[in-house]
Amino acid sequence: MSVFAVSDLSLRFGGVQAIGELSFSVNQGEVFAIIGPNGAGKTSVLNVITRVFDPSYGRVVFEGQDITRLPRHRVVHSGIARTFQNIELFEGGTVLDNLLLGRHRFGHGNFFAQWLWTPAVRDAEAASRARVEDVIELLDLMPHRNSPVAGLPYGVRKIVELARALVTEPRLLLLDEPASGLNPEETRELAFWIGDIQKDLGITVIMVEHDMSLVCETADRVLCMNMGQLLALGKPGEVQANPDVITAYLGA
Amino acid sequence: MSPALAQWLQLTINGMAIGAIYALVALGLVLTYKATEVLNFAHGDVLMASSFVGWGLIVGLGWPFWLAALATVLFAGLFSWQLDARIMRRIVGQPQFAGVMLTIAMAFMLRGLVSMSFGPESRTYPTPWSGQTTRLAGLVVNDLSLAIVAAALLITLALFWFLKKTALGISIQAASQNQLAAYLSGIRVKRISSLVWGISGGIAAVCGLLLAPIALVDIGLWIVMLKALAAVVLGGFGSVPGAILGGLLLGVIEQFSGVYLPDGFKDAMAYLVLIGVLILWPRGLLGEAHGRRV
Amino acid sequence: MRFSYDTNYRDAHALLRYLPGRLAYVLLLAALLIAPWVMPKYVVGELSYVFIMCIVSLGLMVLVGYTGQVSLGHSAFIAIGAYTHTWLLAQGTPLLASMLMAAGFTGLLGLVIGLPAIRVSGLYLAMVTLAFAILTEHVIGHWKSVTGGFGGLAVGSPVLFGQDLSKLQYFYYLCLALLVLVLLGLLNLLRAKTGRAFMGVRDSEAAAYSLGIWVAGYKVLAFVVSAVVTGLGGALLAHHVGFLTPEGFGLILSLELVLMVTIGGLGSLRGAILGAILISMLPTFISRIKPLLPEQIAKQFGLETFVFGLVLAVFVLFEPKGLNGRWIKFKTFLETFPLYRQDMFKRGKSYMKSERYK
Numbered sequence: 057m058s059v060f061a062v063s064d065l066s067l068r069f070g071g072v073q074a075i076g077e078l079s080f081s082v083n084q085g086e087v088f089a090i091i092g093p094n095g096a097g098k099t100s101v102l103n104v105i106t107r108v109f110d111p112s113y114g115r116v117v118f119e120g121q122d123i124t125r126l127p128r129h130r131v132v133h134s135g136i137a138r139t140f141q142n143i144e145l146f147e148g149g150t151v152l153d154n155l156l157l158g159r160h161r162f163g164h165g166n167f168f169a170q171w172l173w174t175p176a177v178r179d180a181e182a183a184s185r186a187r188v189e190d191v192i193e194l195l196d197l198m199p200h201r202n203s204p205v206a207g208l209p210y211g212v213r214k215i216v217e218l219a220r221a222l223v224t225e226p227r228l229l230l231l232d233e234p235a236s237g238l239n240p241e242e243t244r245e246l247a248f249w250i251g252d253i254q255k256d257l258g259i260t261v262i263m264v265e266h267d268m269s270l271v272c273e274t275a276d277r278v279l280c281m282n283m284g285q286l287l288a289l290g291k292p293g294e295v296q297a298n299p300d301v302i303t304a305y306l307g308a
Numbered sequence: 309m310s311p312a313l314a315q316w317l318q319l320t321i322n323g324m325a326i327g328a329i330y331a332l333v334a335l336g337l338v339l340t341y342k343a344t345e346v347l348n349f350a351h352g353d354v355l356m357a358s359s360f361v362g363w364g365l366i367v368g369l370g371w372p373f374w375l376a377a378l379a380t381v382l383f384a385g386l387f388s389w390q391l392d393a394r395i396m397r398r399i400v401g402q403p404q405f406a407g408v409m410l411t412i413a414m415a416f417m418l419r420g421l422v423s424m425s426f427g428p429e430s431r432t433y434p435t436p437w438s439g440q441t442t443r444l445a446g447l448v449v450n451d452l453s454l455a456i457v458a459a460a461l462l463i464t465l466a467l468f469w470f471l472k473k474t475a476l477g478i479s480i481q482a483a484s485q486n487q488l489a490a491y492l493s494g495i496r497v498k499r500i501s502s503l504v505w506g507i508s509g510g511i512a513a514v515c516g517l518l519l520a521p522i523a524l525v526d527i528g529l530w531i532v533m534l535k536a537l538a539a540v541v542l543g544g545f546g547s548v549p550g551a552i553l554g555g556l557l558l559g560v561i562e563q564f565s566g567v568y569l570p571d572g573f574k575d576a577m578a579y580l581v582l583i584g585v586l587i588l589w590p591r592g593l594l595g596e597a598h599g600r601r602v
Numbered sequence: 603m604r605f606s607y608d609t610n611y612r613d614a615h616a617l618l619r620y621l622p623g624r625l626a627y628v629l630l631l632a633a634l635l636i637a638p639w640v641m642p643k644y645v646v647g648e649l650s651y652v653f654i655m656c657i658v659s660l661g662l663m664v665l666v667g668y669t670g671q672v673s674l675g676h677s678a679f680i681a682i683g684a685y686t687h688t689w690l691l692a693q694g695t696p697l698l699a700s701m702l703m704a705a706g707f708t709g710l711l712g713l714v715i716g717l718p719a720i721r722v723s724g725l726y727l728a729m730v731t732l733a734f735a736i737l738t739e740h741v742i743g744h745w746k747s748v749t750g751g752f753g754g755l756a757v758g759s760p761v762l763f764g765q766d767l768s769k770l771q772y773f774y775y776l777c778l779a780l781l782v783l784v785l786l787g788l789l790n791l792l793r794a795k796t797g798r799a800f801m802g803v804r805d806s807e808a809a810a811y812s813l814g815i816w817v818a819g820y821k822v823l824a825f826v827v828s829a830v831v832t833g834l835g836g837a838l839l840a841h842h843v844g845f846l847t848p849e850g851f852g853l854i855l856s857l858e859l860v861l862m863v864t865i866g867g868l869g870s871l872r873g874a875i876l877g878a879i880l881i882s883m884l885p886t887f888i889s890r891i892k893p894l895l896p897e898q899i900a901k902q903f904g905l906e907t908f909v910f911g912l913v914l915a916v917f918v919l920f921e922p923k924g925l926n927g928r929w930i931k932f933k934t935f936l937e938t939f940p941l942y943r944q945d946m947f948k949r950g951k952s953y954m955k956s957e958r959y960k
Contacts, residue, residue: 106812132814140812146805148869157802160795161814170794171787177794182611224813347725398919404725405672409864410918412857416911423904534736537729545726572744579733579740586730587718 327559
C-alpha cells in the first residue's frame with residue numbers, strides 16, 4: 057500500500073537538470089533503496105523531499121498530504137526524518153545534547169516558563185530524556201552518552217545521526233548514504249538496525265546507497281537513477297541484472 | 309557649461325578622488341580576504357602607521373618624499389608579510405571568527421604602539437603636490453587628488469597584469485579558490501598568502517601616505533577602513549574589480565549626499581549603504597553567490 | 603573525569619549537582635553580600651561596574667556564543683538601553699518600570715536587527731552590526747532634542763520605594779541583584795528547549811531545519827533576548843556614569859564586549875562572566891602597574907589599547923577556548939589528579955575549510 061509518492065518531479069539548477077520527471081512510490085513499511093552513479097541526483101531527491109530545494113515541477117505526497125511546498129522546518133512534523141551524507145551533527149554538544157534536540161518538535165514548556173524552570177519544564181525535560189534513552193538502548197549508544205560528539209569515531213557519529221533521526225519518531229526515514237565510510241563490520245550492524253527499524257518500529261525507509269551488499273540485504277525494492285532520470289525500478293535482483301544499470305553504474 | 313552641470317561635475321570629480329582612496333583601501337582588503345579568507349581589521353591601522361612612519365622620515369629625518377614613500381611602502385609590505393607568516397598562519401583551520409579576532413587584536417596593538425611612540429597630536433608633511441591645483445575643463449582640481457587617482461589607476465593596472473599574466477599571479481588565484489588543491493599542485497600556498505598580505509600592506513602604505521596630507525597624520529586615520537568595508541560590500545564581497553568600482557561609487561555617493569541630503573547624512577552614508585546592500589542585495593554589484601551543498 | 607552517578611533524570615540537568623560546587627557558590631555569594639561593608643569605597647564602585655559589564659557580557663554571549671550570530675555592534679544596544687531609561691526617568695517613570703521598559707524597547711530594536719540577520723550570516727552579519735553601531739552613535743549625536751546630542755545628557759538618580767539608590771552600597775546591591783536574576787534566568791533558558799535550539803542553529807542549520815527548529819525564528823529570538831539583557835545592563839550603566847555622551851557608546855565599547863565573550867570562552871555563561879571581569883578590570887590594573895613601568899612606556903596613552911590587543915592575541919593564539927577553557931582544564935586536572943595527561947585537550951591540525959560556500 058503506497059504511503060509515499062513522487063510524481064513528475066523535476067529540479068533544475070540553472071542549466072543543469074538535476075532531476076528529470078521522476079516518478080515512483082513507496083509502500084508502507086518497505087525499505088526502498090535509490091542507487092546510481094555520483095551526480096545522478098539521488099541526494100537531490102532527498103533534498104527536495106526535505107525542502108532544502110524547491111522543485112521546478114512535480115509533486116511529493118506523503119500519507120495523502122501534499123508536502124511539495126511545506127516550509128522547511130515543518131517537514132519533521134509530517135513524520136519524515138533524515139540523515140545527511142556528510143554528517144551534520146551538532147559539534148558543540150554531547151551525544152545526549154544532539155539526541156535531545158531531536159525531541160524539539162514535541163514542544164515542552166513555553167518560553168517564559170523556561171526562564172523560571174517551572175516544575176512543568178523540569179518534568180518535560182525528564183520525559184524527553186526518557187524517550188531519548190529508549191533510542192540510545194536500541195542503538196547501543198550507552199557508553200557514549202555524555203561524550204562530546206566531536207571526539208567520537210566516525211562509525212559512532214553515523215549511528216548518533218541515525219539515532220537523532222529516530223528520536224523524532226518518524227514514520228518515514230530518509231537515509232543518505234548511511235554506510236559510506238563504515239567498515240564491513242559496521243555495515244553488517246547497520247543492516248541489522250535497518251531491519252529492526254523496519255520490523256520492530258514499522259518505519260518506512262528510503263535509502264540512498266552505494267554499497268550493493270547492504271542494498272541487496274535490506275532493500276525490498278530498488279530504484280536506479282542516472283543523470284536525473286529513472287533507469288530501472290524493481291526488486292534488488294532484477295535491477296542488478298538490468299543491462300542498462302550495469303552499463304551506467306554497476307559495471308560488467 | 310551651466311552652473312548645475314558644473315557643480316555635478318565638480319562633485320563627481322571630488323567624489324572620484326576620495327573614491328580612489330576608498331577603492332585602493334578596499335583593494336587591499338579584498339586581496340587578503342581572497343588569499344586567506346580573513347577580513348583584515350588591522351588594514352586601517354597599517355595605513356595609519358604608514359602615515360606616521362612617512363611623517364617620521366620626511367619631517368623627522370628630512371628625507372625627500374619619494375625616498376620616504378618607497379621606504380615606507382617596503383616597510384609596510386614587509387611588516388604585513390611577517391604578520392601573516394608569523395601570526396596569522398598559526399590559526400589556519402580555525403573558524404573565520406578566530407581570524408577576525410586576531411586581526412582586531414593586531415589592530416589594537418598597532419594603534420597602541422603608534423599612540424605610545426608618537427603621542428596624540430595631529431601632524432602633516434609636505435608632498436610634491438601639496439597646495440597646488442590644476443584647472444580641468446573649467447573646474448578646479450587638487451593636484452594631490454590627481455595624484456591619488458593616478459596612483460589608484462597605476463596600482464590597479466599593475467595588479468591586474470600581475471594576477472592574470474604572471475605565473476605567480478595565477479598561483480595566487482589558484483590558492484584563493486581551493487587551498488588544498490593548490491597545495492597538491494605544488495604551489496607554495498603559505499608563502500603565497502604571505503606575499504599577498506605583503507602586497508596588501510604596501511597598498512595600504514600608499515593610501516596612508518597620500519591620504520595623510522589631506523586628513524592629517526592622526527590615529528583616527530584607521531577609520532577609512534570602515535568606509536572601505538562599505539565599498540567592498542557595495543562592489544560585491546570577494547571581487548577585486550568590485551572593490552574598485554565600489555570605492556569610486558561610494559566616494560561619489562558621499563559627495564552628492566553631502567550637498568543634497570540633510571545635514572549629518574554624509575558621514576553616515578557609507579554605513580547606510582553597507583547595511584542596505586547586505587540586506588537587500590547581498591551579492592553587491594559584481595560579487596559571487598554563495599550556497600552550501602548538504 | 604568525574605563519572606556521572608545520576609539515578610534520576612532530574613539530577614542530570616540540575617545546575618549544581620554536587621556539594622563542593624554548591625558550597626563554593628554559597629561562599630561566593632556571601633562574600634559578595636558583605637563586600638560593601640568591609641571593602642574600601644572605590645572597590646565597591648568598581649565591583650558595581652564589573653557587575654554591569656557581566657550583565658552586558660551575558661547578553662552578548664547568548665547571541666554569539668550560543669546561537670553563533672556575530673555582533674560587533676552591541677554597544678548600540680547598551681546605548682539605547684541607557685538613553686531610553688534616562689529619558690523615561692526624566693518623564694517621571696518609576697525606576698524598575700523604567701528599566702524594564704528600556705530593556706523592552708531595546709529588545710524591540712533587537713528584533714529590527716534580528717530580521718535581516720536571518721538572511722545575512724557570519725562575516726556579513728558582523729559588518730552589518732558594526733555599521734549599525736556606528737550609525738546609532740551618529741543618530742544619538744544628531745538627535746539633540748531627545749539625547750542632548752554631543753553635549754551630553756544628565757541621568758536622574760535611581761529612586762526605589764522612596765530610597766535613593768545612588769548611594770554606593772545600595773547601587774551595588776541593585777547591580778548584584780539584577781546580575782543574579784539575569785544569570786539564573788539565562789542558565790534556565792539555556793538548558794531548556796530554547797537554549798538547545800540556539801545551539802542547534804549555531805552548529806548546523808541544515809540539521810536544525812530537519813529536526814523542526816524554525817531557524818529564522820530562533821535567530822531573531824536570540825537577538826531579542828540578547829538585546830533585552832544588554833539594554834538592562836545599559837540602563838544600569840547610565841546610573842553608573844551619571845552623564846551620557848555618544849562617544850561613550852562607540853565602536854570601542856562594542857569591541858570590548860566582543861573581547862569579553864571571546865576571551866571568556868564562547869559558549870559558556872561562566873566564560874561571559876570571567877571575560878567581563880578580566881576586561882573591565884584591565885584598565886584599573888594597567889593604571890596600577892604604570893608607576894612600575896619604565897618612564898617611556900608609561901607616559902603615553904595607548905598603553906591600554908596595546909594591552910587589550912595583546913591579551914586578545916594571546917588568547918586567540920594559545921587558548922581559543924578562553925578563560926572558561928582554562929577553568930575546565932584546571933578543574934579536570936584537579937579531578938583526575940594524578941592521571942591528567944598533557945594532551946588531554948589537544949586540538950588536531952586542520953586545513954582551511956572555505957566558509958565562503960556556506
